[in-house]
Amino acid sequence: MKYVWIVLLVAGLGAGGYYVWRYQAGAGTPTGQIRRPTTATVIQTNISFAVNAAGEIVPAEQVSVRPEINGRIELLPVDIGDFVKKGDLLFKLDDRELQQQRASNLTAVERARLELEKAERDLRRAEQLLTDRLISQELYDDTRTAYELAKNSLARAERELAVVEERLTKTEVRAPFDCTVLTRPVSVGQAVSGSGGVSGGTEVLTIADLSSLIINAHVNQADVPRLYVNQKVEVTVEAVPGLVVTGIVERIAPQATIRNNIKGFATRILLRNVDTRIRPGMTANIRIPVASASNVTAVPLPAVFTERNPETGHFERFVYIRRADGSVEKRNVKVGVSDFFYAEIQEGLSAGEVVMLEMPQEERERRARLLAGQAQQGQAGGSGFRGGGPGGPSGPGGRPPGGGPRPGGGPGGGPRQSG
Numbered sequence: 001m002k003y004v005w006i007v008l009l010v011a012g013l014g015a016g017g018y019y020v021w022r023y024q025a026g027a028g029t030p031t032g033q034i035r036r037p038t039t040a041t042v043i044q045t046n047i048s049f050a051v052n053a054a055g056e057i058v059p060a061e062q063v064s065v066r067p068e069i070n071g072r073i074e075l076l077p078v079d080i081g082d083f084v085k086k087g088d089l090l091f092k093l094d095d096r097e098l099q100q101q102r103a104s105n106l107t108a109v110e111r112a113r114l115e116l117e118k119a120e121r122d123l124r125r126a127e128q129l130l131t132d133r134l135i136s137q138e139l140y141d142d143t144r145t146a147y148e149l150a151k152n153s154l155a156r157a158e159r160e161l162a163v164v165e166e167r168l169t170k171t172e173v174r175a176p177f178d179c180t181v182l183t184r185p186v187s188v189g190q191a192v193s194g195s196g197g198v199s200g201g202t203e204v205l206t207i208a209d210l211s212s213l214i215i216n217a218h219v220n221q222a223d224v225p226r227l228y229v230n231q232k233v234e235v236t237v238e239a240v241p242g243l244v245v246t247g248i249v250e251r252i253a254p255q256a257t258i259r260n261n262i263k264g265f266a267t268r269i270l271l272r273n274v275d276t277r278i279r280p281g282m283t284a285n286i287r288i289p290v291a292s293a294s295n296v297t298a299v300p301l302p303a304v305f306t307e308r309n310p311e312t313g314h315f316e317r318f319v320y321i322r323r324a325d326g327s328v329e330k331r332n333v334k335v336g337v338s339d340f341f342y343a344e345i346q347e348g349l350s351a352g353e354v355v356m357l358e359m360p361q362e363e364r365e366r367r368a369r370l371l372a373g374q375a376q377q378g379q380a381g382g383s384g385f386r387g388g389g390p391g392g393p394s395g396p397g398g399r400p401p402g403g404g405p406r407p408g409g410g411p412g413g414g415p416r417q418s419g
Contacts, residue, residue, distance in 0.1 A: 038357055041354055042349050042352060042354070043298060044295055045295075047292065047298060049340075050288055050289045051226060053220075054286065055267075057237070058216060058280050059208035063206070063207050065090055065205040065207060066192075066200070067192055070197075071093030071194075072190070073092075073190050076184070076204075077089060077091075080182070080183065081180065083179075083180050084175045084179050087175060090207070091204055098171065102161065102168065105157065105164050106161060115153065115154075116147075116151055126143040127140070180209075181207055183205065184206075208280065211274060213280065214250065214270050214271065215247065216266065217286055219252075221264050221265065223288075224264070224267075228252075232247070234288075235269070235284050235285070236284065237282050239277075239279075246272050246273065248270045248272060249268075249288075251267070252268075253266040269286060293336060301340075303343075304335060305319065305359070316332055317334070319355045321353055322354045328360045328362075333347060
């Protein structure tokens with residue numbers, strides 16, 4: 001009996017909660033749907049528009065270290081994550097065979113030098129004998145030829161020695177700059193091939209300067225005209241919450257490429273004051289400020305409408321103002337900076353006035369009748385429409401149906417624009 005009462009109590013509480021929820025959900029409209037506002041008040045606010053992009057963090061200087069000659073790894077004193085100063089040893093190849101070859105070349109050079117000295121003595125003696133007419137000219141010429149051949153033999157032996165000594169210098173590979181070891185795919189004792197081969201050589205290490213990092217971003221073609229070299233940007237790293245660093249736009253590609261079916265331009269951003277928590281391969285979000293305005297008169301974007309003036313052929317922006325007596329006034333405005341929510345009104349409105357977020361019913365009916373008449377005459381016509389995003393005529397997001405510009409003024413549209 002006790003368990004029956006518990007079940008009934010739980011069921012009663014559940015049913016009561018359900019009816020309360022249904023009552024609250026249905027409050028305000030018969031169908032339970034929340035009506036969106038149709039008017040808004042002109043306010044004073046701050047507006048900031050920025051271009052957002054994402055990219056991967058990579059080292060500005062990264063080198064794949066490969067030997068120039070074939071050999072076997074004898075010393076490999078570094079490992080992944082080690083910091084190496086410029087000039088320190090990265091790895092050394094076994095040079096015993098080259099050392100033996102060098103010793104043989106040294107012997108060959110010494111032998112060639114002795115032969116040259118003997119040939120030089122013979123030549124001087126032959127010159128004296130020729131002067132005294134004790135030998136023939138032919139014998140003198142043979143002696144001189146032997147001297148020249150001895151000179152050539154010494155030069156050849158010295159060149160061979162220089163080649164071996166040059167190869168010996170290539171058995172030691174040192175750091176070209178202060179760097180950190182990123183990868184080490186080989187171990188001591190492993191045979192490696194030189195970079196002069198068909199395969200390009202065996203990669204022994206990958207090193208990079210982690211004190212200088214860059215971000216390779218792909219910026220939409222609609223946003224690239226707002227970028228310029230040496231522009232400061234804000235960078236946040238997904239792997240390090242709360243971290244914000246400053247970057248500098250270092251390079252913008254001159255030609256567009258397509259990535260993920262989006263046409264854009266490769267942009268290289270240099271990070272300054274790199275935090276030690278930032279590592280290559282992390283994803284970075286970039287915010288590039290384009291335009292801003294402080295304490296300006298603004299209205300929500302849906303309140304601004306645009307249509308072409310048939311007399312001038314230019315597009316005009318306007319709003320519908322709701323007066324206190326309920327009447328509606330159409331008023332032209334000058335739009336400045338805009339973001340994804342608000343548009344700056346430089347002329348035509350003052351704070352506290354009420355604007356409509358939808359076209360008045362009478363205006364909609366008039367335009368519907370006009371379109372219907374044009375359709376009967378076989379003509380295609382357009383009319384004013386409401387904007388939906390920042391950027392104005394050239395803002396991101398393209399043009400709305402009808403071919404006209406979007407309202408909102410576009411970032412940087414007024415005198416308060418900032419780079």
